[in-house]
Amino acid sequence: MMESSTERQGKMKIGAFQFAGSGDMEYNFAKISEGIRQAAGADVRFLAFYECALTGYPPLEVSMECIDFEAAEKYCAQVQMFAVKYRMYIALGCAVRRGGRIFNSVRVFSPRGGELPAYDKRALWGWDRENFYEGGSDGIYDIDGLRIGIRICFEVRFPEYFRELYRQGADLGVVCFCDISETDNPDRYELIKAHLRTRAVENVMPVLAVNDAGPFQTAPTAFFDRDGKVFAECRRNETELLVWEVEKLPDTFGQAGRKYVNGRLSLSGPHHVSPCIAQTEGTGG
Known part of the structure; x- marks a missing residue:
């Protein structure tokens, strides 16, 4: 879905808002x-909220x-009216x-009026399989010169x-979580954070994550650059807005290298990637 505007092309201020959700929709x-x-x-x-932020996550x-x-x-x-009012x-x-x-x-609500096609979660297990049908859309949105891909939790x-997002040239991945616990679990928090860093690095794509804030967060609300930094x-378990500016930037040496090898892998598989290509400058990525 493409949306054009007079905003700065290829540069955007993005946000993610976390709060402790409930079953009380009001x-x-x-x-x-x-x-x-x-x-x-x-x-x-562009503002992202977490998985099932409005309705609450069942069960x-x-x-x-x-x-x-x-x-x-x-x-x-x-x-939708807020989207139009605040552009x-x-x-x-x-x-x-x-x-x-x-x-x-x-x-996804547009400031131009109307709603863009929704992205429906596809990786269903446990409660999700009991409560939801599997989606079929690609979750790709072209906004102000940036291609944004949305994914959900699991x-x-x-x-x-x-990798679907990488192949379609996404400039930003957005991951909406409802990954919480009744007791503190910092190990799980760090594990999910590591997943996000890896998804950013291997696809040379910045990632914005947003999660429910409580009782205890087991996934972050955070922004990761193309190198996973x-x-x-946001502070864990607190209501907070994260704001960052994302823009298209030239590839570094390491980023270009990851894209090169990604291209080789997609064409012929790992056994055809040469380990002996001479490098005359920089370091690997």
Whole structure:
């Protein structure tokens, strides 16, 4: 889906808003509205919320039977009005009923009015398999000269979902989580953070992650550059807005090398990549 505008092409201020979600949609919407207003004050152009931020994530925060889908649509209509008012793209996680089926979706609202095609989670296991149908869209959005790819939670475990973004030339990956625990689990937090760093490095693509803030976060809200460096990270378990500016930049020597080998691998497999190519400058990536 392509959206053109008069904004700076290839450069964008992005944001991610984390808060502790619940099964109370009115409360969740109030926090979402707070995040949108804060982001507008920071001139954010693209704002991401976490997985099922509006409805609550079933069954951790709400049972599927208790989700009021008609109310969710009314709240989404208000989010759409915010998008137009603040000239902001808003990516909002919520459970969606569509055609008699329920999907774990990230809905994308455009400042031009209307909604872009949603991205529906595809990597389903456990509760997700019990509650949702598998999606089929690619989650690619062309906005202000940047190609943005959206993925949801468990998909970070699988390189293939992010290699899809690489092959389609994504300039930014956005991962929406609801990865939380009733007890503190810093080891899991660091593991998911490592997954995100790896997805950024292997695909030479910056990654923005956003997670539910509690009770205890087991995945970060953070921005990673193309080399996996953490440039910004929210405090764990607290309501907070992360803001960063992303832009297209020339490849470094190491980044160009990763792209070169990625291209060779996609054509012929790892056994055809020569280990003996002479390098006259720089270091590997």
